[in-house]
Amino acid sequence: MTQVLDRIRNGVDSAQMYGTLDAIKENPALGIFQFRAQNHWIDGAHNRSTIKEFFGAGLQDTTRAQAFSVDAGEPAVLLGFDTGPNPAEYLLHALAACLTTTLVYVATARKIRLTEVQSTLEGDMDVRGCLGLTDDVRNGFTNIRVNFKVKGDAPPEKLRELVERAQARSVVFDMVHNGVPVDVTVEA
Amino acid sequence: MTQVLDRIRNGVDSAQMYGTLDAIKENPALGIFQFRAQNHWIDGAHNRSTIKEFFGAGLQDTTRAQAFSVDAGEPAVLLGFDTGPNPAEYLLHALAACLTTTLVYVATARKIRLTEVQSTLEGDMDVRGCLGLTDDVRNGFTNIRVNFKVKGDAPPEKLRELVERAQARSVVFDMVHNGVPVDVTVEA
Numbered sequence: 001m002t003q004v005l006d007r008i009r010n011g012v013d014s015a016q017m018y019g020t021l022d023a024i025k026e027n028p029a030l031g032i033f034q035f036r037a038q039n040h041w042i043d044g045a046h047n048r049s050t051i052k053e054f055f056g057a058g059l060q061d062t063t064r065a066q067a068f069s070v071d072a073g074e075p076a077v078l079l080g081f082d083t084g085p086n087p088a089e090y091l092l093h094a095l096a097a098c099l100t101t102t103l104v105y106v107a108t109a110r111k112i113r114l115t116e117v118q119s120t121l122e123g124d125m126d127v128r129g130c131l132g133l134t135d136d137v138r139n140g141f142t143n144i145r146v147n148f149k150v151k152g153d154a155p156p157e158k159l160r161e162l163v164e165r166a167q168a169r170s171v172v173f174d175m176v177h178n179g180v181p182v183d184v185t186v187e188a
Numbered sequence: 189m190t191q192v193l194d195r196i197r198n199g200v201d202s203a204q205m206y207g208t209l210d211a212i213k214e215n216p217a218l219g220i221f222q223f224r225a226q227n228h229w230i231d232g233a234h235n236r237s238t239i240k241e242f243f244g245a246g247l248q249d250t251t252r253a254q255a256f257s258v259d260a261g262e263p264a265v266l267l268g269f270d271t272g273p274n275p276a277e278y279l280l281h282a283l284a285a286c287l288t289t290t291l292v293y294v295a296t297a298r299k300i301r302l303t304e305v306q307s308t309l310e311g312d313m314d315v316r317g318c319l320g321l322t323d324d325v326r327n328g329f330t331n332i333r334v335n336f337k338v339k340g341d342a343p344p345e346k347l348r349e350l351v352e353r354a355q356a357r358s359v360v361f362d363m364v365h366n367g368v369p370v371d372v373t374v375e376a
Contacts, residue, residue, distance in 0.1 A: 011232030044199030087286030098275030
């Protein structure tokens, strides 16, 4: 029992984690993943993504019994009916979630037990860009600030290192910070 | 009644839209927005963002009665318990939602009535990057593909133009495609 408790750290099965790392090290093809989302417009600023299948570890994943359904919207001042967070807020959520999970996995690998991880994110923008009123400002956030509060059974400098490592390895941080080629095609 | 119906196109109040554009043109300071998210770790790959307040149009918005609560997770193969879409999937959702809403707003301004907007998104990645197994691949998606299907009361070339315009003005497309400076601070 003590062994099992020791094996599960921060809600992560460390033995499974090491096994996964070894398997992918052995066979790099298992590291190829493809994630997907399907979105359909409902009305106005209200649209919904359905997220279920993905490819990874050499096969089409079938472990998800049900699709996730995620609704987006806009507040009244941006012409919507608040049917969900807006897309820019979802981007902040994606960034926060990815940095947090990466941090938790790194802590688990380093045998640090966490007791608290919180983050606050802010993104600044001038909506004159996306509204097409000027070309002098960009459409998206000019900058994003993330503040982490981390507690656990390690000295403050070790906890701060976890956040550094999370930045160095986070999937969404990389994409939001460095950009990704996006190809858009249309059937009309 | 016909006038009201004509004013509401694609679920968007076109008169309110023109009014908003005029007001921001008149007073550019109204275009300054700040969006926010707060995230807290629950266990393992499970964390939750709370999204409510934002600043925009010259004031702290108080029109949202309740906060949105959005859960992230990872599937079993990535050491989680499927408590929600994963962060990379949320990024695809943010991108789909933003392109779609931008497209709907542009169609409304151009007096095009839409009957269907659907999109399918795929992002490719090699998880050896984020797992720290190699520095030869990036952490995030190497590329993202978006396919739109758009129907409405305009010729196909006009509908395709809507997608082009959405790419040119979408907040999240800009950020994902071009990247954003992100500052991360820590309290530990």
